[in-house]
Amino acid sequence: MSGDERYSSPVPDDRTVGSLVLTYGAPFVGTLLVAVGIAGGILGGYAVAQSELGLCSNPTIIVYSPVESGQYVENPETPTLDRFTVAELAPAERRAFGEAVQSPRGVADVRGQFVHRQAFQRGVLVTSDGTVRYATISSTNSCLSVDPLLFPLGVVSILLGILGILTPPLYRKLLEREERAGRMSR
Amino acid sequence: MNRAVVELTILGSILCACWFVFWLSKKRATKPDGGYRSRREFDVDLETLKRTVVHWTTTTNHREIGILYILFGTFAALWGGTDAMMMRTELLTPNADIWSTETYNALFTAHGITMLFFFVTPVFFGIANYFVPLLIDADDMAFPRLNAIGFWLLPPSLFLARGGLPAQVVGQFLNLFNIHGDLFQFFWTLREPELGWTLYTPLSIQSPNPQVNFLILGLHLSGIATTLGAINFIVTIAYERGKNVGWENLDIFVWNILTTSGLILFAFPLLGSALIMLLLDRNFGTTFFISEGGDPILWQHLFWFFGHPEVYIIFLPAAGLMSFILPKFAGRKLFGFTFVVYSTLAIGILSFGVWAHHMFTTGIDPRIRASFMAVSIAIAVPSAIKVFNWITTIWSGNVRLTAPMVLCISSIGTFVVGGVTGIFLATIPVDILYHGTYYVVGHFHFIVMGIIPFMMIAASYYWYPILTGRLYDRQLALFQSILLVFGSVLTFGALILMGLLTLPRRLAFYPPEFASFQRIATVGAFLIGLSVLLWLYNMLWSFWSGTPVQTADVWGLKRTQQFTREWQWFERRLEEKYGIEPTEPETTRPSSTTVPGEGSPTVLRTVEPLLSTIPRVALAAGTGGLVGTTLMSGVLFTATILGVFDLGSFSELAELVGMQGVAVGYLLFLAGGMTTWALLFAVFAEYLPGRPRIITGLAYATIISVGFALAFYTGQTDLQLLAYVVFVLIAHWFYGFGLAVTFEYLISRWQVKG
Numbered sequence: 001m002s003g004d005e006r007y008s009s010p011v012p013d014d015r016t017v018g019s020l021v022l023t024y025g026a027p028f029v030g031t032l033l034v035a036v037g038i039a040g041g042i043l044g045g046y047a048v049a050q051s052e053l054g055l056c057s058n059p060t061i062i063v064y065s066p067v068e069s070g071q072y073v074e075n076p077e078t079p080t081l082d083r084f085t086v087a088e089l090a091p092a093e094r095r096a097f098g099e100a101v102q103s104p105r106g107v108a109d110v111r112g113q114f115v116h117r118q119a120f121q122r123g124v125l126v127t128s129d130g131t132v133r134y135a136t137i138s139s140t141n142s143c144l145s146v147d148p149l150l151f152p153l154g155v156v157s158i159l160l161g162i163l164g165i166l167t168p169p170l171y172r173k174l175l176e177r178e179e180r181a182g183r184m185s186r
Numbered sequence: 187m188n189r190a191v192v193e194l195t196i197l198g199s200i201l202c203a204c205w206f207v208f209w210l211s212k213k214r215a216t217k218p219d220g221g222y223r224s225r226r227e228f229d230v231d232l233e234t235l236k237r238t239v240v241h242w243t244t245t246t247n248h249r250e251i252g253i254l255y256i257l258f259g260t261f262a263a264l265w266g267g268t269d270a271m272m273m274r275t276e277l278l279t280p281n282a283d284i285w286s287t288e289t290y291n292a293l294f295t296a297h298g299i300t301m302l303f304f305f306v307t308p309v310f311f312g313i314a315n316y317f318v319p320l321l322i323d324a325d326d327m328a329f330p331r332l333n334a335i336g337f338w339l340l341p342p343s344l345f346l347a348r349g350g351l352p353a354q355v356v357g358q359f360l361n362l363f364n365i366h367g368d369l370f371q372f373f374w375t376l377r378e379p380e381l382g383w384t385l386y387t388p389l390s391i392q393s394p395n396p397q398v399n400f401l402i403l404g405l406h407l408s409g410i411a412t413t414l415g416a417i418n419f420i421v422t423i424a425y426e427r428g429k430n431v432g433w434e435n436l437d438i439f440v441w442n443i444l445t446t447s448g449l450i451l452f453a454f455p456l457l458g459s460a461l462i463m464l465l466l467d468r469n470f471g472t473t474f475f476i477s478e479g480g481d482p483i484l485w486q487h488l489f490w491f492f493g494h495p496e497v498y499i500i501f502l503p504a505a506g507l508m509s510f511i512l513p514k515f516a517g518r519k520l521f522g523f524t525f526v527v528y529s530t531l532a533i534g535i536l537s538f539g540v541w542a543h544h545m546f547t548t549g550i551d552p553r554i555r556a557s558f559m560a561v562s563i564a565i566a567v568p569s570a571i572k573v574f575n576w577i578t579t580i581w582s583g584n585v586r587l588t589a590p591m592v593l594c595i596s597s598i599g600t601f602v603v604g605g606v607t608g609i610f611l612a613t614i615p616v617d618i619l620y621h622g623t624y625y626v627v628g629h630f631h632f633i634v635m636g637i638i639p640f641m642m643i644a645a646s647y648y649w650y651p652i653l654t655g656r657l658y659d660r661q662l663a664l665f666q667s668i669l670l671v672f673g674s675v676l677t678f679g680a681l682i683l684m685g686l687l688t689l690p691r692r693l694a695f696y697p698p699e700f701a702s703f704q705r706i707a708t709v710g711a712f713l714i715g716l717s718v719l720l721w722l723y724n725m726l727w728s729f730w731s732g733t734p735v736q737t738a739d740v741w742g743l744k745r746t747q748q749f750t751r752e753w754q755w756f757e758r759r760l761e762e763k764y765g766i767e768p769t770e771p772e773t774t775r776p777s778s779t780t781v782p783g784e785g786s787p788t789v790l791r792t793v794e795p796l797l798s799t800i801p802r803v804a805l806a807a808g809t810g811g812l813v814g815t816t817l818m819s820g821v822l823f824t825a826t827i828l829g830v831f832d833l834g835s836f837s838e839l840a841e842l843v844g845m846q847g848v849a850v851g852y853l854l855f856l857a858g859g860m861t862t863w864a865l866l867f868a869v870f871a872e873y874l875p876g877r878p879r880i881i882t883g884l885a886y887a888t889i890i891s892v893g894f895a896l897a898f899y900t901g902q903t904d905l906q907l908l909a910y911v912v913f914v915l916i917a918h919w920f921y922g923f924g925l926a927v928t929f930e931y932l933i934s935r936w937q938v939k940g
Contacts, residue, residue, distance in 0.1 A: 024665050035712035104375045105395050139286035
């Protein structure tokens, strides 16, 4: 709509059946393609970026406070958990355990070889300086693995979708040009 | 992936894009004198900036505070919406391999809290701030300064509640420059809480994340802000009404805001108390919600005593907008106005008696559970009253499918789905099965998405001329509305289906067999996101480049005498400010008359004629059904001879009533053809496509043939299947023909008036 067009009467309903497909149908399909393309593009693109930038495969462990760990230490009903001293942990595990104990939120990433991964998965009791703490994996941070074709397909879908969304203004421009050309020839 | 950076980047990009659209549209806007488009110079001088900032931070004008509320709520919606999109992205794959499980937990917590506390209520308060005083002919709110305070408490409360995210980004920024030390530990410690918006104990007490304390304080502050606003609305509506505005002619939207404010007054202080108790438990060693000395379930009682009324606090303003806007585009007054008001008040009262239905699985006494089940089901009655009145308002109305109307009509549909799935959940056995599944998520999103934002957007379109003096792009608005509805149904429909398959919610991992459902839901969510961006674009672009209005009666409301007080105010303003003369339509008619097809339908006003008409219509339909079914039987008999239809399928029909035999089944089939289907035709014939009646009959028969084909299918394949379908269709056309012709003949012979 041009800026100086003013309505002096109630807004008219001027839709025709013929224009509905181009005005609403094409952009609708376009938007659907964009939505599908975003999903595919994100998955495909992130799978590449994740492995390149090393954004995955470092699991996060959580270490409970000594008070909270009491329920696992003293309760005979809880399953038997593996027990370790800090010295028995692998270097990366030890580092993460230390960081988690220091952190107010009790979490840290295991950056390096995670030797006792399966035990941590079930939950372990770690003794340091005579204090027993319960520790477990709170997030595995696994790597995303998808078909490499997903990213280009997602991009193509988004581009096609944008074309669909822009159909109404493009079509309007085309009609205006034809109209102008018609006036000129007359 | 680093969630904090990604989220703030997305949010920042959206805000930058908004600013760019706004700037570009302003640059390309027409000069006020209607001259050529001019390149706008970027003339931001310090003095103007200072004046603007001082003006907007100290204003007590109800309209300006309303706009501030709406802008704040929109920002919160974008933030909470970004959370939702990120959450849905995670669920594209069965493993938690885009975000970590902690991040996922934080995302759904932040999404719920942001949307419920910082998006919905502020936006409705904004709309009410702007329009309630205009609708009741008041100069301003009763306490303008309190109004301003109520708003200005919200930004700090949002910052407190969601400060974990910016803190995390600052921490990472400091890390980049290798800045370390205890002084900055704060930034590396705060993280968004991972509790769920319900903050259930004991998890919320045990969580070592200090951000939980700030979240509690933020929610408490927002509760104070909301309560202040509610007090102001109640006093304004009670004492500031104009001379000609009594309780009897109060607008429906105002009634809803009044009821909502009443609910807030009782619900939010309780939340505040419970939050303080939680804060004390976390930091000062009290044991309100700890099993040793207190009870974690107590938190659930207190929380849901607030939480369920909260559902209605966010729903009732939306219902008010629906009751207000729908009649304008149906060309008739709201049907059953008084009953809609009563239903609003009934919902307000009943909403405080249903909280324990959120706790059916906590092991509370079965007798208490049963009573809460009863009240929870009972609250469906006033909600249904609203729905029926909305539908009746549209019935035979002069419907104009503008963007607000499309949203209104769609909202009725999505609200019905959300409501009906809720009634199932209110029954204890079903709740126990589906508690904590996606069914619950789908159910409440059909309400919180299916009517609340729909009505907000409908209101933004409907009142856009008043807010800006311009008209938005109507084609884009219509497209955006359709997209929003489609995306919502796709997303939340998929969630309900997953829930029916009992997939637990709030888990970043899920079994791979649900991947297709989750992906459909995610694509639907992206459609919702795109439609919201389109809405935002339309609002911003049209602010400068929309067509300026030259009449206050943009929607032709004068034609049906529904030109309400806010539009009258707008008309006066246009006249005073721009000298625009009020316009009058050539013809007008009242929005409520007893003439069929014009005013409200005359349902139950004419009981006497109905009593004489109904038996004759039923008899005509029954006779038509007999003729139609007999004709249909001939076709089915032929199909049986040809071996494409199995008469044995009638015996299955007999089994439905505990009997056996083809003959019994056939008699049942005949009875169905004379009663159920024939009476349905009599009721809906008026609204089915095609004229004259014989075409209507054929259309009707074609529709119902699908059900028959499925019910009587006995394993035909290939060509036999094709022949079966063709014969079923022909048989139904015979039925439709016989039914329609006989019905039409008898109706005219007995002189039954429609």
